[in-house]
Amino acid sequence: MHVGLLASDGCFSSGLTALIDVLSTAEAQRPDVDPSIPPIRVDVTGTGRKVTTGAGLTVPVTMHLRELQAVDVVVVPALGTMTAEDTLSALAARVSRAIIAVLGDLDPDVTTVAAACTGVFMLAESGLLDLRRATTSWWLGAAFRSRYPSVLLDLGSMVVADAGVVTAGAAFAHIDLALALVRRVSPCLAEHVARLLVIDERASQSSYLVVDHLNHNDRLVLAFEQQARARLGDAPSSDGPRLRSE
Numbered sequence: 001m002h003v004g005l006l007a008s009d010g011c012f013s014s015g016l017t018a019l020i021d022v023l024s025t026a027e028a029q030r031p032d033v034d035p036s037i038p039p040i041r042v043d044v045t046g047t048g049r050k051v052t053t054g055a056g057l058t059v060p061v062t063m064h065l066r067e068l069q070a071v072d073v074v075v076v077p078a079l080g081t082m083t084a085e086d087t088l089s090a091l092a093a094r095v096s097r098a099i100i101a102v103l104g105d106l107d108p109d110v111t112t113v114a115a116a117c118t119g120v121f122m123l124a125e126s127g128l129l130d131l132r133r134a135t136t137s138w139w140l141g142a143a144f145r146s147r148y149p150s151v152l153l154d155l156g157s158m159v160v161a162d163a164g165v166v167t168a169g170a171a172f173a174h175i176d177l178a179l180a181l182v183r184r185v186s187p188c189l190a191e192h193v194a195r196l197l198v199i200d201e202r203a204s205q206s207s208y209l210v211v212d213h214l215n216h217n218d219r220l221v222l223a224f225e226q227q228a229r230a231r232l233g234d235a236p237s238s239d240g241p242r243l244r245s246e
Helices: 013-033 065-070 084-091 094-104 119-126 138-147 173-185 187-196 206-212 219-230
Strands: 002-006 041-046 050-052 058-060 073-076 112-116 159-162 165-168
Touching: 002 013, 002 065, 002 094, 013 041, 013 173, 013 187, 041 050, 041 065, 065 094, 073 094, 073 119, 073 173, 084 094, 084 119, 084 138, 094 119, 112 119, 112 173, 119 138, 119 165, 159 173, 165 173, 173 187
Parallel strands: 002 041, 002 073, 073 112, 112 165
Antiparallel strands: 050 058, 159 165
8 A cells, every 4th residue: 555645834743743653653563464465655745845844843755746646545634724714724825726636636436535634624625525424623513514515524433434535533533544544454454553552442523522512702602701710719618608517
């Protein structure tokens, strides 16, 4: 399995490195688990000679964007944005438009296409997710649905596979995504890597969705929070009056 990590400057550092580490660990362990398992090769792909993540980590680019047609799997890591507004702005950048154009030329029947977190917006922007099931960061659900109404969004799942497209949830779901890709090569190898790296099975991100219902732009929620914070100092003391026993 030849994997191209399609990264751009400002991407989420741990998203990119988690993909590299899990996939590289799988390749290192592959001969001991079963030498007949197909090799796993990982290349960082971009438009220049290096990618600088949002935290300033510099990663060399080992494959140019134009060579993506030769790989088996293309993965888009998170963009490194923390709000819907910043994510949509990042999609409008020149490099992002170039990546989106390349993604749009891929055929999921030939090349598996994957993304996690805000990277899923790139896939949706290219049209690859139209009428497909997908997931993304649970806290970006409203913005995603508004911009891409033709995508069948499933925010409860950590990883969603629909034919040749695989998507994963919020930032640290990059680990789950990497394991899902390894599992496509060998379930036995994926299980071994999960044990070795102490990766717990996380099938769902639905437990976090309850927070999404408390929309922080809701005036009532904001008013309640302000009132609660203003009265924190008024909490009754443990030394207050006590009931007298008879």
